[in-house]
Amino acid sequence: MMMNSKNISPKINSIEWGEISISEGQHYKDAKLYPGGSREWDWNETGTHHSPGIQPADIRELLEQGAEVVVLSKGFNERLKTSQQAETFLKQHAVPYHILQTEAAVAKYNKLRETKPAGALIHSTC
Template sequence: MVPASPRIRSVSWGSITVEGFGDFKDVKIWPGGAREWDWNETATRHFPGIQPADVEELLAAGATVVVLSRGMQERLGVPAQTLARLERAGVEVHVAETKAAVRRYNELAGTAAVAGLFHSTC
């Protein structure tokens, strides 16, 4: 059985609070867990954006839905290769500005094995 996805309690410029896990600038969140999203691990930058390697941990945790945030000013890209990786895995994908992405994630958290990547600044 896949554990429940933790809810995001709040989001503001530079800060995301995940219930039971604390505060982050950027966060990876999945069923049963959350941690700081360190862009240096996968050489993620605003352009081209979220790398396919960034979503592997989410898939390994059993996510069936993934929410990707593009930042508060939507400056974080989401390349076709990343979307293709998620499509090959058969997961439902939502891409949105950070506050909208958090709302969508929290709507899904009680009903699906949802995971996400959230960028709290630009």
């Protein structure tokens, strides 16, 4: 597929405890990244907590924005879980996904975004 600016996902320039820096100049504590943009990932919108973890509603927006592969971070210390419902949701939609420790998730996402419309949920603390 030919990549154009509408389906290119923004690059994560850097990640450190409590701050994610995006190529477009934004800084977030937790970030939703998707083809064509990014925004703060506000857990209160979907009732996300460390356990049971990431919810299907957190992922739905990434798919609605055109993500064809999804990267989910577990936090620096891997405290953020991914709910079974979220994994089932991804499988039902036949979306390839990766659940990784935050720094590994950032590396994976940055590599994937070079060749396909990628989405990510990045947690910058625990």
